[in-house]
Amino acid sequence: MVDYDVIVVGAGPAGLCAAHELMKEKLKILVVDRKQEIGCPKRCAEGLSNRWFEKMNLTPKKEWAVQEIKGAQLYSPNGKSIKMKDDKAQGYVLERKMFEKYLAIEAVKKGAKILMKNQVMSAKRENNEVELTIEENKELKKLTCKMVIACDGVDSLTAKMLGLNTKLDLRETDSGYQYEMTGISGYDENLLHLFFGTDVAPRGYIWIFPKRKGTANVGIGIGAYEKETAKSYLDKWIATQDGIKDGSIIEVNAGVIPVGGFIEKMQADNLLVAGDAGHMVDPIHGGGIGIAMEGGRLAAKHAIKALKSNKFLEKDLEEYTKEWYTLSGNDLKRRLKGRHFLEKLNNDDFNYLAESITIDEALRIGNGTLTKKDKAVLITKKLVTRPKLLKLMIDYAKD
Ligand SMILES: Cc1cc2nc3c(=O)[nH]c(=O)nc-3n(C[C@H](O)[C@H](O)[C@H](O)COP(=O)(O)OP(=O)(O)OC[C@H]3O[C@@H](n4cnc5c(N)ncnc54)[C@H](O)[C@@H]3O)c2cc1C
Structure with missing residues (x-):
């Protein structure tokens, strides 16, 4: 027994x-x-998107789904930003x-x-x-x-x-560091804010995930092999941000993230x-x-x-792995290709892409769901004057 x-x-x-x-x-x-x-x-x-509430049959409750999120604002290294905002909630900060x-x-x-x-x-x-x-x-x-x-x-x-x-393969691992801060302002509290750039967050990004008025998770995820620690990049960035730098830290979080x-x-x-x-x-x-x-x-x-x-026995359980790859794993493998494309970009590339490609194209690069037509447009019209980006896109489009 x-x-x-x-x-x-x-x-x-x-x-x-x-x-x-x-x-x-x-x-x-x-x-x-x-x-x-x-x-x-x-x-x-x-942060948790609506897709998962639906998949898991969960109804957001106000005691734990504390901030409604209607979209995101992405900031390129030159400070310009793209805002994607819907009227309805797209997800929540928990x-x-x-x-x-x-x-x-x-x-x-x-x-x-x-x-x-x-x-x-x-x-x-x-x-x-x-x-x-x-x-x-x-x-x-x-x-x-x-x-x-x-x-x-x-x-x-x-x-x-x-x-x-x-x-875990360290090359497929990110280091995360985060402060829950309060007494901060200057950002739209219904959006997730993501800041990109090789000086800001190499192979990753800085985030502000709002949680109730004046309070947010302000954090960073970077490749595990970067020169400086995640904390050091985050502290340097916060020190330059009006509205954030004078806030108070009410919690410190750190962790490793398997990203591949x-x-x-x-x-x-x-x-x-x-x-x-x-x-x-x-x-x-x-x-x-x-x-x-x-x-x-x-x-x-x-x-x-x-x-x-x-x-x-192991062989009796192998359907589990197969079903997981069909359900999510194969999509995640495609997104890993998208990440490998994005991590080769420098600040100039980010700035150029932010101005020249559409939000849909950016999302499809990330999702690994670019169509043949999308790839052709990107290669022949949008990236043709940028040899490095062109080569990266051709390599990406090949597999
Ligand atoms: C900085 C950072 C920010 C993130 N932000 C987001 C985000 O905004 N949205 C999102 O979706 N994901 C985010 N993630 C990822 C997310 O937190 C994890 O993917 C998620 O927690 C995984 O859930 P889990 O149940 O697999 O593991 P966990 O939540 O890590 O739970 C594992 C549990 O196992 C317990 N445990 C470990 N060893 C033992 C042992 N020997 N005996 C008994 N218990 C044990 C631990 O105490 C822990 O409670 C973030 C991760 C980090 C590091």
Whole structure:
């Protein structure tokens, strides 16, 4: 007899959505997390688009969807900006701690059990079951289950302990640093603001994600190999921004963001991996909340299938990886190509593109969905006078 059908490691968006799905079958499940409090500290700018609310059947609630977002304003290095604003909400900035607690409470209402301040220290597989060693208040306990869903975030060890290689390639990793600031002004509070430029944020961008009046997440994501730290780029930029520089910092957040390096296999015997632990993050903007929720839910669906058929071997679980790539992974791979194009641009290229291409073209470059006609127009009309951009576009258009 095992203690649980499924143990989910990590009570972030991936783990909590896995728990919801598992409870549809009234299974005996446990979610463990090493943190003291769900959703806290956040490592996140807390932006989530409507697409994910719809996909996950979630209705935004005012206690956690704290700022309605109607679009974005993108700033090129020369300070010019493009504004994309709709009349209706396109998404929200969340109070993530409240959002995750909401997900947790709903999962528990359905019968899930959650234990905080419980850290998985080791995992081993024996007789088609898994034994996890968990530390709680310096005491170790052993719990057994048939399936583990590893949703333990970017620094995941659970999957590795069960033999799945989820090592991050540093070249496909960004460093994020952020202040939640208050007493700031001078920006449209219904838009996300993104600042580009190789001096501002090499291989990334600075963001202002508004959260209530006068308060916002002000942060940066840059390539892990840049000369200076993310904090140093962010501090330098803030010091030049009227309306922001005299604000107060009420929270400091830092974290690593996997922006590529998708893994070929997201299953091993008795194990599925989801969310940041499986590198399920958008490689262009680094957003991962929605993809983690979807990944957690999908992993749960395949765990249920395994439990029903009593088949837990790696080969029995391979449909999970296939389905994830069909659902999201293949799109993310295309967006990775878009990122590789964008990261080769210098400030002049950014300024030129900001003035010469349409918003639709920019979005399609990012999404990897340029049509043959778009590519031809870009190559023959818009980039023809810029040899470097032309070459990059031709290389991009080739694959
Ligand atoms: C600076 C920054 C800004 C970001 N901004 C955005 C944004 O605006 N929008 C967006 O969509 N995404 C954003 N992201 C990405 C987003 O935060 C992640 O993709 C998302 O949190 C992934 O969810 P998850 O459930 O996979 O992992 P996590 O939220 O990281 O949850 C993993 C959980 O596992 C627990 N855990 C780890 N190891 C163990 C263990 N051994 N035992 C028990 N528990 C363990 C951790 O305590 C944690 O609670 C940002 C990331 C960073 C770093």
